[in-house]
Amino acid sequence: GQNIDQPTEMTATEGAIVQINCTYQTSGFNGLFWYQQHAGEAPTFLSYNVLDGLEEKGRFSSFLSRSKGYSYLLLKELQMKDSASYLCAVDRWLGGGKLIFGQGTELSVKP
Amino acid sequence: DTGVSQNPRHKITKRGQNVTFRCDPISEHNRLYWYRQTLGQGPEFLTYFQNEAQLEKSRLLSDRFSAERPKGSFSTLEIQRTEQGDSAMYLCASRLAGNTEAFFGQGTRLTVV
Numbered sequence: 001g002q003n004i005d006q007p008t009e010m011t012a013t014e015g016a017i018v019q020i021n022c023t024y025q026t027s028g029f030n031g032l033f034w035y036q037q038h039a040g041e042a043p044t045f046l047s048y049n050v051l052d053g054l055e056e057k058g059r060f061s062s063f064l065s066r067s068k069g070y071s072y073l074l075l076k077e078l079q080m081k082d083s084a085s086y087l088c089a090v091d092r093w094l095g096g097g098k099l100i101f102g103q104g105t106e107l108s109v110k111p
Numbered sequence: 112d113t114g115v116s117q118n119p120r121h122k123i124t125k126r127g128q129n130v131t132f133r134c135d136p137i138s139e140h141n142r143l144y145w146y147r148q149t150l151g152q153g154p155e156f157l158t159y160f161q162n163e164a165q166l167e168k169s170r171l172l173s174d175r176f177s178a179e180r181p182k183g184s185f186s187t188l189e190i191q192r193t194e195q196g197d198s199a200m201y202l203c204a205s206r207l208a209g210n211t212e213a214f215f216g217q218g219t220r221l222t223v224v
Contacts, residue, residue, distance in 0.1 A: 042202060043154065043214040050210050087153050088156060091213075097142055097206060098167070099213055101153030 004102035006088050011108045012078055020073045022088030022103045033089040033099060034062050034073045043087055046073065069098045075107075117203050123222045124193055128129035131189045132219045136205030143186050144213070145178055146202040154202055160186060161208070193223045 003025045012018040024032070032051040035043035039045040049055060049071060050065035075082055085106050089099040117137040122128050131154045134137040141162050146154035157176070158168045175193075180186040190197055202221050206213040 002129045033213065035215075040220075045212050045214065048210070048212055089153075091210075097208065097213075098144055098156050098159050099154075099204075100156065101146075103151070104153045106151075 004088060004090055004100060006086075006102040006105045007015040008103065009106045009108070011110060012075075014078055014080060014109055014111050016078050017074065017076050018078060018107065020075070020086050020088075020107065022071045022073075022102060024069050024071070024088070024090050024102075026069075026092060026100070028092040028094035029066065029090065030097075031071075031090060032062075032064055032071045033087075033090040034071075035087040035089065037087055037104065038056045039084075046086075048091075054069050078109050080109050080111070083107060114221050115203055115214050117201075117216035117219050119218060119219055121212065121222075123224060124136050126193055126195060126223055128193055129191045130193060130221065131187055132201055132203075132221075133185060133187050134205075134216055135185045135204030136203070137214060138184075140205035140207055140214075141183070141205050142208060143180060144204045144206075145186070145188050146204065148200045148202055148218075149198075157188075190221075193221075195223045197221060198223045 012013045034046040037043040047062035054063045059076045064071045084105040087104045088102040124142045144159040145157040160180040175191045178188045200218045202218045203216045
């Protein structure tokens with residue numbers, strides 16, 4: 001089976017940096033997605049890591065270590081609008097490319 | 112390209128009624144997925160299609176749930192004899208085969224009263 005773990009909640013201050021971790025155990029690992037989801041809305045794509053290392057996109061960066069089954073999402077210069085749920089999802093080459101999601105990390109950004 | 116589109120956005124139904132939701136994926140995407148999400152949880156996989164073929168259905172999906180993708184384009188998800196436990200957000204996603212992004216629609220929020 002698959003097991004994906006991420007913290008349930010995090011709180012950070014506007015302007016700060018926050019790192020959201022995700023660990024996973026799965027077979028047939030292909031890559032790892034991060035999505036942002038505001039309350040009542042659909043998940044929106046943030047990043048997709050297939051290879052080890054850090055990928056940067058503006059204020060958001062995502063890191064993957066395949067050997068350790070570990071990923072993190074780094075958010076810099078936090079803004080109030082970054083308050084949302086952040087979903088880590090494993091992409092497996094087994095199972096037709098369906099994504100298996102963690103429970104999500106609810107991030108609250110405070111002034 | 113308008114992205115993944117789902118209809119209706121909201122549905123309130125009485126327990127025991129049947130409901131049907133529609134998903135229009137991004138036009139060139141051959142893979143289409145249905146997920147269910149409840150408050151405070153991540154999306155839970157229900158079923159997926161590659162073109163018109165339904166290739167996997169979650170064990171969590173009871174016989175009251177059925178999905179179709181008749182021409183390999185739009186898909187429908189039907190729930191028969193709805194129960195209060197079916198209340199959730201139903202999400203559709205699409206992607207191309209391979210290492211590509213998966214895009215989600217806005218979802219259909221179902222409330223069974």
